[in-house]
Amino acid sequence: MLKKIIPAVKGYIKPSIGASIMILIEGTLEILIPFMMTKLIAEGLNTETPNINAIIRIGGIMLIMAFAALAAGMACARFASIAGTGFACNLRNMLFKKIQGFSFANIDKFSTASLITRLTTDVSNMQMLFVMCIRMLVRNFVIMVAAFIFAAAINLQLSLVFAIAIPLLVFVMWIVVSNAYPLFEKMLNKLDLMNARVQENLISIRVVKAFVRGDYETVTFNESADALKRAQVRAEKIVAWMNPLTQLIFYAAMIAVCFFGGKLIVGGSMNVADLSGFLAYIGQILSSVMMLSAIFATFIMTRASQKRIVEVLDERTDIDDSDITEDIPVIDGSVEFRSVNFSYSKNPDNLTLSDVSFSVKPGETIGIVGGTGSAKTTLVQLIPRLYDVLDGSILVGGRDVRQYKLNTLRDSVAMVLQTNLLFSGTIEDNLRWGNETATMEQIEAACRAAQAHDFIMHFPNGYQTDLGQGGVNLSGGQKQRLCIARALLKSPKVVILDDSTSACDTATDAAIRHALRTELKGTTTFIIAQRIASVLDADRVIIVDDGRIMAMDTPQNLLETNEIFREIYESQTKGSVA
């Protein structure tokens, strides 16, 4: 799993290694200092002839070591920060790039919220793990080994204490962690449930208040809060054993060393200074074992994050144009569906569109009507190859859409999505999404056609009006018109309006259609609409029902021949004076 994530270190290998080396130096010095201390006492306090020179010499070396350790420690902090943040930066870029390559089908698979979590929380979890590794993994491992060697050098027999203490410590920590982990997962689950309840109440606070269910909600919440509390106690009860048990092993090792060490000293094979040096190593060895286990525990705890990140990196982008070598332009706006079957789940038994065939000449205006869920949107999304067909083929400009470069195809087939999303920035910035190099005249022309120019000029800053995130200060109809203008700026061969004028009044709606007809002559137009008036002046209308084309004809003919079309027409114009 980590194989996919490790390339994020690229460009930061030097600081990563630097951090490890620096911390290694720091760690080594920290071990040497107690060792030097035993020498200091042994040589300086030589019972016959106290040696002040030795004290100053060895003491001086110790001081230099301590300052060197300080410098190394700080250098490590710097290196590790550079490496850690660089790693996270690369990882975010990798994910972001991958997501940019996603097709609509890939995007549908991950929810927006989950993608955001992967790019934020999960990346910081990985960053934490990475920094932990470069700072602690090497260091503690080396310290453990070195301290062990030094301890063994002082007294081999006595170092046998570690042979018991270390495995015991690892064992105890393993038991605690492996027992606590599933309980913590359960607890997090309960926490999610509780938070979901809160979130729901926030979103629906008006419903709760309108139906006077505050007390009921409070009782329900208290139940989930209590469930969380119980789960939390269960999990933390186990963790409560962690410190006392490790401390127990530490103390036991100390006592054992004192006991056996005392015997050895009296027996003459060791001196007092050795004992104090040895005692210092106990702390070092056992704390580095604990650190190593902590890294391991973090690794386990962040496994979910690792998995989520790798899931994105591993996702196979299902629409890809890298094998198309020749960039052929789209010559005209003709569109043809040849017995198209489509399924979101790529399952022939669960078709969203079945056996759709029709053909449209360049410059035609095609209305599409049908009930909610009848697959109108699905149908048009296949034209710019936002999804791939399951069977059959779609031709634009006389060529299969799969033979074009994606950018070429999508620049020629402009689609206005139902979600009229604008981005933060000015109105002009947003319009330029359609054409980066458009002149101001082109922009204004597109806005006039989309009936947006007038209202834009009513803003004090005109085209420079700043839209907050999501374009909050515009009405729905205004947003829709900007989205249409943005699409028109591509000067496309085919324009698709997916219910894009629903929030505009009928007069504006008609004006937009009129402009499309007169100013974009030769551009094929698809109009999906709930409002029947929007398609009455189309050249032909497609009626979609349950993923099939029920009829395709001129609106006049359909009024006579098609039951559904007439029904919708009548329900919408009933009693109208127009």
Place this chain on the structure above:
Amino acid sequence: MSNKQTGAPTPPHGGKAKSMKPKNSKKTFLRLVGYFKPYIVTLIIVAVCIIVAAEANVYGTAQIETLVDSHITPMLVNGSSPEAWAGFGKAIGKMALVYGIGIICMYLNARLMVNVSTGILNDIRKQMFAKMQKLPIRYFDKHTHGEIMSRYTNDTDSMREMVSQSIPQILNSGFRVISVLVMMIILSPMLTLVAIIMLFLMVLVVKAIGKRSSAYYKTRQAALGKANGYIEEMTEGQKVVKVFCRESKVETEFGKINDDLRRAEAGANTWASMLMPLMGNLSYIHYTITAILGTLMIIAAASGNYISLLTLTAGQLITFLQYTRNFAQPITMLSQQFNSILSALAGAERIFEMLDEEPEVDEGRVTLVNARLDADGTLAECAERTHIWAWKRPAWIETIQNADGSFGSLEHPMELIRVRGDVRFKDVTFSYDGEKIVLDDISLYAKPGQKIAFVGSTGAGKTTITNLLNRFYDIQEGEITYDGIKLTDIRKDDLRRSLSMVLQDTHLFTGTVRDNIRYGKADATDDDIIQAAKLANADSFIRHLPNGYDTMIENDGENLSQGQRQLLAIARAAVADPPVIVLDEATSSIDTRTEALIEKGMDELMDGRTVFVIAHRLSTVRNSNAIMVLEHGKIIERGDHDDLMRAKGRYYQLYTGAFELS
């Protein structure tokens, strides 16, 4: 973030960089301490355990000196004897005993703190939620969901950390530092002086680093906010990015923002992560200095330069050196806890702010009761549901001015007033923020059983009228009456029970379909629920769901279409069976064919009730008794469909499509 139409102003967008520092840490801390009260006995035991454990650690370590100086060295000098060994063994045993007690206390402390920290957290959470339910809608206008959610998540989290880790650790570390200091003074006052100087130095270092890192922290937060904002916006707009082939452009832009974040983070992290090595190595410098001074002092003492303050034995030095290491550890811990305590206090402050918010005021005394009509036509209160409701006004005393100018009192007996659904607005003026008038001198009446429609642009004040009706907000001027009773005299809960709302944004709750419909009336029978679903034409699609009425709804009903959710919301309102119904764009997401199908059900639902309808689609409001056209908070036209069409005013323009509703 939800930015739905509620008639009310929406809170500002985007996450504010949260402050790390509390405004009044002392007050907040004292208030937080209040939450510990119910656990006072446990806490006393915990405190004792912490002290004992810390003391055991120090005292146990002190035993090493005794071992060396009183047992090992004498044996080296005098030779070993069984008695001497026995003494040695006893000393070891004592050490083991002390450590053993320490460990037991350590466990007790950890275990008991689990109860305390989870308990306190649970108390605070429950308090927050109960409070949240009592807050006025105004509060939710002013605060984003994200902001309120972070009280439950981030803020309680940092508080949990503080209660369960920081506070015990501070207590523990504090005791350890103090006891180590005491032991040090006993061993060697001179070397202790060095330790104190070192301590002073460490505090300076922590302060200096804290200052730098908090400056970096701010730039980091800003960069993080920017990056997260971009990620959010682009991920949400991913499909638009694809349609406009902006992938590479967006990638480059993100690359820049990402790199800014990297730089800012590298700066902040450097300082934050320097603390540990600095403290640790300062302690080693201290260790070395102590070792040098100590050995020199031993030599000085041995060579006869006897100064009592400077005497030191080898055993004492070894112990003292051990103490210098023990000394540094808790201090490093303390310095690390400092930041988390500050941020926990800042979180606690935000939680307390929410707990201190003014709850919804309710001075109403008139309640809603079930009633029955006795043979003589009088109303009588009864317990069972009769489909007849009455307002019960308790006995009250009115102060009146007598004819002679003196004041007297008039006793009103308890009275029952039949609920009919007669709603009147008299000269109502309202503003959400006290500045911008949203409703301007509105007067209207709805007679029982009438259907009143509101038509107008977004922001014209349609939804506001219904918000006032169920007292989500209170009016500033004018009067609203309900069956002749002033709205403010009716207990809020009862007022709302008498109105059923179907809101534009249908919100459903996690639970079964059945539960969701039952939301309208807690004691509805399964039969009532199916009746209501049939009325709303929801029964057939519900039966087609995998588990019918027991199908689970999750995530606000994401597995249902918007139209299906609206049908459920209508069923939910229907099951409540109230005298007044408010339909706020209730059928906006239902296509016209389905709308035609549920028309019969809707008619049945509306029959005999007073209905307020807000609709974009004019076909929905055509058959209303009265249609009010609102513009900028004023009623500019009123009348039924035919009147308004004849008048050829704004309604006519709207209806013929010459004017756009936004």
